[in-house]
Amino acid sequence: KMAAGSSGGPGAPCRHHAQLGACETRAKYREGWRPRAVKVYTINLESRYLLIQGVPALGVMKELVEQFALYGAIEEYHALDEYPAEQFTEVYLIKFKKLQCARVAKKKMDERSFFGSLLHVCYAPEFETVQETREKLQDRRRYIAKATNQRDCFVLKNVEGSKKTASKNSEHDRPWSTSGSHAASNWDPSCFTTAPGVSHNTAYPSGNQNQSLLTSPHYDNSCAEISGYFGQNTSLTPSVHPGGHTPPASLMQPRMVPAYNGIDRFMPRTTHLQERKRKREEGNKFSLIGTSEDNTEVVIGPQLPEIPKVDMDDESLNTSATLIRNKLKEVADSVSTSVKKPESSSAKPPVKQRRRI
């Protein structure tokens, strides 16, 4: 067993890399279908860095990385030659761009057979730099603030806090620098306004997104791993077209409201639809913004570029081009209108929400 505080640096084996024996004494109602060791996952244990042991020494690094890349963008990878390995196996380090991807990859690839050998995948937070750890903690803060709807308290409580705003940069918060001058305020470092563009996209297949609601003990996931899917919830992209209507390829992005401006929020699906409805109704109050006649949509985001008018240098071709252009426009408009229709029935989501007990 390796010591926790070993002085071998990041490459040294750590206790938390050791595979724990499977727990065999779990009560019936709590049995998943796979034996699982007793372990608690905290943000400190998780990491964008994954350590992969048991890779057969067959020169398969490329294949390994390709396999892991299915779960998300990889920033770095290399073999760890100094790390103790079983005979005929190698150890690799893979660094994902996003923690979420690492989470999924770990879950999927751990205990998976790879070229005849069983892989053991675990997090490797000891490879993080201070800044990476810092960002990891900040991401966790932001996630909790969003998930529990607490992100507005910063703005509400500190109207005069321009100094605080300046200190609340993307690097880190400094509670000590502000509490002196704003004695009366209740500034809480946990209240961050979310930075725009905080995205949680992964390569994760969309079919599983409903499983973000934790429930069943019989379900094949530990809750910490399920909760990792929250950041990539059912975001409202325009690709949700009702009634099988397919817009022409060149206009795949009808100007629907991207309800959260790209910021993902954890909410069950029915609430999504209600949120959209509410936002639309709000938008109606301010419908000065350029929308057409009965359009209940508020346009947020950049206008689509105009279709460039091409002069084909030939009258008949130009006529045809104009006809096509008009047709496209006509179809596009009808897409916007038909997409609006289901909002009236937003109370009944077309897809039955999957429930798990």
Place this chain on the structure above:
Amino acid sequence: MELGRLEYLQALVTEFQVTDSTGNERRCSLALSVSSVSSHAQPFSLTEAREQVLANLANFAYDPSNYEYLRQLQVLDLFLDMLTEDNETLVEFAIGGLCNLCLDKTNKEYILEANGVEPIINCLSSSNEETVVSAVTTLMFLTTPQSRVQTTALPVVECMLRFSLSANTRLSNLASIFLQDYCSPPQVEEARNLSKHTAVGIPLPKD
């Protein structure tokens, strides 16, 4: 479904409380939908049962959608109580659970109200690496303008100074962040001067 989740969590907590005060056989009869005592060949102890249940709860605590239920079931109190147990594993799981849920404002306020900072600071002297690491993070997450007088008290800052020099990267990273982001330079300076003169303080975790 919501009810199903609450019942499941309730079953876990009930199980825990029952194993605590009576014997093994009682446990299963009070848990939901458990037909019989676990039929595994290995004998399992009261201790193992408690550890499993606590681990489950701590893992549930990672997910914000469970917070309301966990509060109803008084799991926050359970975690705080477990911090003073002799069993290192129980402490590790309990502080892990707190670390997972303390960023939520309601939970944070509850923990601070319940004087949770003190037992958490005591976790810094544990010989268990996970316990210490969770404790450092929990203190960071619990720091507010009101609580920071406690969470960044001098002995704590001193401790973090020593941790920041540890060969254990996870620990040194977290300690550095604590010093840089949650302590003022005068605080760090004071702790630095103090540690030059005395050896008294919170010991490093044993390897």
